[in-house]
Amino acid sequence: MATVALQSTEGKWIMASTIMASAMAFIDATALNVVLPSLQQSLRASGPDLFWILNAYLLMLAALILIGGTMGDHFGRKKIFMAGIFIFILGSAACGISSSAPMLIILRVMQGIGGAFMIPGSLSLISSSIREKERGKAIGTWSAATTLVTMGGPALGGALADAGLWRYIFFINVPIGVVALLILAFKVRETKDKTSSKKLDFEGAIAIAFGLALLTFGFLRIPTVGFSHIQGYGSVTAGLLLLLAFVFIEKKSPQPMMPLNLFHNKMFSGTNLLTFFLYAGLGAGMLFLSLNMVQIQGYTQLQSGLTFLPFTIFMVVNARFAGGLADKYGPRLFLITGPFLAGAGLLMLSFVGQTRGASDYWITFFPGILVFGFGMSLTVAPLTAAVMGAVNDQFSGTASGINNAISRISGVFANAILGALAVLFFTGALQKELIGLPLHPQQKQVILGQAINLGDAQVPSDLPASVKKQIKTVYQTSFTKAYKKIMKVAAGLAFLAALTAFLSIKNKPG
Structure with missing residues (x-):
């Protein structure tokens, strides 16, 4: 298919459909962070349940987004993109009627499968359909628009949660998805890599899916059972072995979904490592900031969502502008300065x-x-353009899939590892705060057992009123201490992203 101008009728339809579909997928992460307290109360979900509700979606994205991008290159980018949207809106509708936490976790898996076929299709369609000279501007427009909706998600989620309508976070995806499907069906032509074979790397997909799932399970169980328990060390070890098996499979496969030779390109490797560090910091920072505001600081969920408006405004004003400047001057300065400032902001929040x-x-x-x-x-559009510009057009779907997978994998690790760390930090702070309080050892154990629920830790009902008030204060103080440490870790990850850019990003891909 011949490329089209960004301002052409077809170019505008391509942008509209990709923005709408991507917004559906991205909004879940930010909106859910804000509605977690309402969701937890409505479904009687435990702390680990909340992390699984977040990670079930991210896990499937991380595992299958690679094969989703490759399937688009093989069978047609529009076709796979539309299939992903269809599965995603079905999953969203089902999530909206969930009656329990386990049911929601399972249906979030379905959402993740749809997202894995849908998300890489967005950038792949843009990269393969929009003229090269306008590609950075197009990606900047896509980044700004999707980020506007994504960062507007907390305000929307907060308003719905405060009104008792948190389920509409899922229902809202249905009409958006239907409109995107109609645009794609009637206004956008098909595009695919005609030189590609149709063999797909299902062995690699299975290895990475189970590897990430076992790692996630292990890290989320460690605060409860300890690393010495087989559920801790056994799951983590098995997960690591499966990820090593994934690398081996990709190395030997004639049609790998993650071609390892792409990582011989220093620019491609650097942008993906930067993505991992930055998005791990971003995910952890936003999650714990939202929990802190609602559960500890006393914000309503709407107020918590509205606190991200400055973030949204910057993304709208700067993303497209930064994308255009990166086209003109190269991405290096933006990819050093942007993550460094993001890290500084996270450090200030700590x-x-x-x-x-x-x-x-x-x-x-x-x-x-x-x-x-x-x-x-300053980072989002130049980073995306740098990733896509580091490879040939024939690998656009694969490159998009890899980069999106890296960002989702980083989210899985942020939720699992930093979630486990937060529980450990919270428990340690609780132990110190409980010293000297008039409590029996058994009562202290019950209180410490609530640490797994973090900011939603419940005060035992059999205590005197004066002691209950003290315990509530102890919970708040201990969570705040854990929050501060997690935010410093998140800041460190963003600083690592800036260092990675300094060492590996060049203005002209080599």
């Missing part, structure tokens, strides 16, 4: 302790969110 609630927002959380948002707005 120093915020107990506040008086939303009335203190402007002098507590706002400065950090401002710097964090500005850094991310």
Whole structure:
């Protein structure tokens, strides 16, 4: 298929459909962070249940997004893109009627399968259909629009959650998906790599899916059973072995879904390592910031969502502009400065302790969110353009899949590893805070057992009223200490991303 101009009628339809479909997938991550308290109460979900609700989706994205991109190259990018949208909206509707946490976790897997075929299709269609000279601008437009919706997700989620309508976070995807399908069916032509064979790497997909699932399970179980338990060390070890098997399979496969030779390109390797560090920091930072605001600081879920508006505004104003400048001057400066500023913002947020609630927002959380948002707005479009520009057009779907998989894998690790760390930090702080309180050892054990629920830790009902008040304060103090440590880890990951860019990113891919 011949490439089209960004401003042509077909170019506009391509942009509209890819933005709408991508927005559906991306909004889930940010909106769900805000509605977790309502969801937890409605479905009576435990702390680990919440991490699984987040990770079930990310896990399938990480495992199958690679093969989703390859299938688009093989069978037709539009065809696979539309199949993904269809599965995703079915999964979303089913999630909306879930009656229990286990049911929602299973249906989030279905959403993830749809997203794995849908997300790489967006950038792949843009890269293969839009003229090369306008590609950076197109990707910048896509980044700005999808990020606007993504970062607007917390405000929408908060409003719906406060109204008791958290399920509409899922239902809202249905009409958006249907419109995107109609646009693709009638306004966008098919495009695929005609030189590609049709053999797909299902062995690799199975290895990475089970490897990531076992790692996630192991890390989320360690705070409860300890690393010495087989559920801890056994799952983590088996997961690592399966990921090593995945690398071996990819090395030997005639048609690998992750061609390892692409990583011989220093630019491609560097952008993906940068993506891993940055998005791990982003995911952990946003999750724990949202939990802190609602469960500890006393924000309503709508107020928590609205706190991200400065982030959204920066993305809208800067993303397309940064994408255009990266086209002209190269991505290196943006990919060093952006992650560094994002890390600085996360570090600033790590120093915020107990506040008086939303009335203190402007002098507590706002400065950090401002710097964090500005850094991310300088990074998103140049990073995406650098990834896609590091490979030949015939690998556009595969490259998109790999980069999206890396960002989702980083989210899985952020939720699993940093979630486990947060429980350990919370438990350690609780133990110190409980010293000297008039409690029996058995009561202390019950209180410590609530650490797995983090900010939703419940005060035992059999305690005197005066002691209950003390325990509630202890929970708040301990969570705040854990939050501060996690945010510093998130900041460190963003700084690592900036260092990676400094060492590996060039303005002209080599």
